[in-house]
Amino acid sequence: MPHATFDDGLQLLENGLVSLSRVPGQIVTGAFPSWLALIGIVVMLTVIVAKRWLAAACWFVTVFGWCWYQPNYRVVMFDVGQGDAILIETPFHQGALLIDTGGRIFGKTTNPPVRRAIVPYLHARGYARLDTLLLTHPDMDHVGDAPLLSQLMPVGRLITTATSVQHQMIQKVAKQVQHVQLVAADDWLRIGPAKFQVVSPKAQTSGDPTKTNADSIVLYGKIGNSSWLLTGDAEKEAEEKNIMPRQLTADYLKVGHHGSKTSSTPALINSLHLKAALISAGVDNRYGHPHPETLATLAAAHVPWASTSERGMLWVEPGQNKQEDQLFGWLPTKEQSSNAGP
Numbered sequence: 240m241p242h243a244t245f246d247d248g249l250q251l252l253e254n255g256l257v258s259l260s261r262v263p264g265q266i267v268t269g270a271f272p273s274w275l276a277l278i279g280i281v282v283m284l285t286v287i288v289a290k291r292w293l294a295a296a297c298w299f300v301t302v303f304g305w306c307w308y309q310p311n312y313r314v315v316m317f318d319v320g321q322g323d324a325i326l327i328e329t330p331f332h333q334g335a336l337l338i339d340t341g342g343r344i345f346g347k348t349t350n351p352p353v354r355r356a357i358v359p360y361l362h363a364r365g366y367a368r369l370d371t372l373l374l375t376h377p378d379m380d381h382v383g384d385a386p387l388l389s390q391l392m393p394v395g396r397l398i399t400t401a402t403s404v405q406h407q408m409i410q411k412v413a414k415q416v417q418h419v420q421l422v423a424a425d426d427w428l429r430i431g432p433a434k435f436q437v438v439s440p441k442a443q444t445s446g447d448p449t450k451t452n453a454d455s456i457v458l459y460g461k462i463g464n465s466s467w468l469l470t471g472d473a474e475k476e477a478e479e480k481n482i483m484p485r486q487l488t489a490d491y492l493k494v495g496h497h498g499s500k501t502s503s504t505p506a507l508i509n510s511l512h513l514k515a516a517l518i519s520a521g522v523d524n525r526y527g528h529p530h531p532e533t534l535a536t537l538a539a540a541h542v543p544w545a546s547t548s549e550r551g552m553l554w555v556e557p558g559q560n561k562q563e564d565q566l567f568g569w570l571p572t573k574e575q576s577s578n579a580g581p
Contacts, residue, residue, distance in 0.1 A: 269306030269365025306365040307332060312433070312463035315360070316493070316553040317341065319352040321521030321528070322380035325469065325493060326357075327430060327462060328364065334431025335361070336371045338458070338469060342383015353384035356552070358391045368393040371430060372416070375399075375471035376455040377406035389415035398422055400440060402454045422456065424481060435460035439473055439481035452496065453477060459487055463557030468511065470495035470502065478507045490514040491555065494537075498529020498546065508540045517553055518546040 282298045285291040310330050317324040319341025327336040341352050361369065372394050374382045388394070389412050397416040403409055404421060413419050422428070423442035428435045439457040455471035468489040473482070474496060489511045495502030497520040516537055520528040529546055537544050545553055 267362050267365060267367035268302055270363040271302055271305050275302065275305065309364070311556045314462060314467070314491075314555045314557070316517050316519055316547060317352060317356055317360070318547040318552045319356070319384075319519070321497065321524040321526070322352075322383070323375070323471070323497070323519045324352065324357060324384075325519070326360075327433065329431035329433055332365060334370050334429075334433070335366055336373060336428075336430045337369055337388075338373045339375055339381040339471070340372070340384040340388050342379045342381065342385070351384050351387065353388045354391065357384075357388065361392065366392075368395060371396045371398060371428075372412070373398040373428075373456065373458075374403060374409055374412070376451045377403045377409055378451050378472065379408070381472070382406075382408050382412075385409070386411040386415070388412075396420060398428065398456075400454055400456060401442075402440075403451075428458070433460060433462055438468075438485065438487075439477045441481060457482060459485075459489070465490040465514070465555075465557035467491045467493070469493040472496040472502075474499075474501045475504055478502065478504055483507060483510060486510070488512045490557075492516045492542075494518045494529065494533065494544070496528075497524075497526070498533045499526070500530040500532040503533050503536055505536050505539065508536050508542065513540070513542045516542050516544040517555075518544060518548075520546050520548040522548045524548070 279298050279302070282291070282294050286295045309328070309332065312330060313326075313328040315326040315328070317326065322341035323339040324341040325338040327338070329335070337357070340357065343351065369388075369392055372385065372388070374385060374397065376382075385408065394412070394416045396418045397409075397412055398420045399409055400423065401421045404413065404419065422437045424437055424439055426437040428437065435458045437456060438459050440454050452472040452474050453476065455473045455477070457471060457473050457477065458467075458469040460467060466489045468482075468487060468491070470482075470493055472495060478495070483506065487510075490513065492503075492508075492511060492513050492515075494516050498518045518529045529548075534544070547553060
């Protein structure tokens with residue numbers, strides 16, 4: 240009985256905080272440590288009792304400085320179940336790119352990942368608006384929550400392809416954003432100081448709305464001191480025709496199509512000389528992702544991997560001025576990871 244009362248209290252507190260977060264005129268500062276919050280309480284009391292406004296001003300400046308001081312790049316793979324949502328943050332809030340939003344293929348939910356995870360994370364990092372949203376292709380597990388995201392927070396720019404922009408779900412987002420940019424292979428994108436090249440699809444796609452994976456955007460670029468290949472749901476044909484002829488190498492790979500056996504061929508994996516691979520897939524998903532064949536390919540190339548289906552949200556901080564990437568525990572050393580998993 241005491242446990243039930245405690246749980247009910249926590250739920251009530253959470254509901255209250257969520258309601259307060261929707262009050263118009265809110266100021267997004269970002270998350271800060273509890274000790275700084277306690278100091279804030281003391282400062283507010285001194286303001287009430289002794290009218291010490293300077294102390295309050297100093298505390299607010301400290302809070303904003305604390306939240307603004309983010310000197311590293313960060314790549315976050317959200318745990319959105321069987322879907323994709325990847326955030327790229329640049330140092331000191333110079334730009335943020337969200338690639339896809341996740342979304343349910345079947346059924347509905349009142350508390351989707353974009354509401355319970357993505358937007359709260361962005362607010363905790365101090366983002367009141369999202370600079371750029373890139374929607375790789377119009378599959379629901381990639382774009383299903385995009386309209387809700389554009390309702391929950393302002394979005395400056397939408398990036399997608401000429402084929403994908405015709406989809407009704409992406410049309411809903413396009414009406415909410417300030418600018419829409421259509422891209423194809425060999426276009427370049429700038430997110431703050433970071434630059435990315437669009438590797439696929441080519442401009443002369445078939446335009447067949449049923450072949451959405453063939454139209455998936457693939458990005459390649461430098462994030463901090465690491466190179467990344469972000470493949471969306473690109474499959475074998477796109478790998479062979481659009482990616483491999485460029486003879487790219489990459490430190491990190493966002494494994495294509497949730498680890499499906501239709502992507503990540505041995506030829507591609509061996510050519511990239513990877514440090515690690517990240518997979519976005521749902522727990523016990525009906526498709527069996529990541530497929531054992533894909534994991535065997537990574538193992539044969541001695542590439543350690545991590546999946547959201549096993550680890551939850553993943554993130555990597557490739558430092559600007561560091562020789563080693565900060566890997567936050569999920570990735571062991573390469574010498575210890577010659578098998579199919581970390």
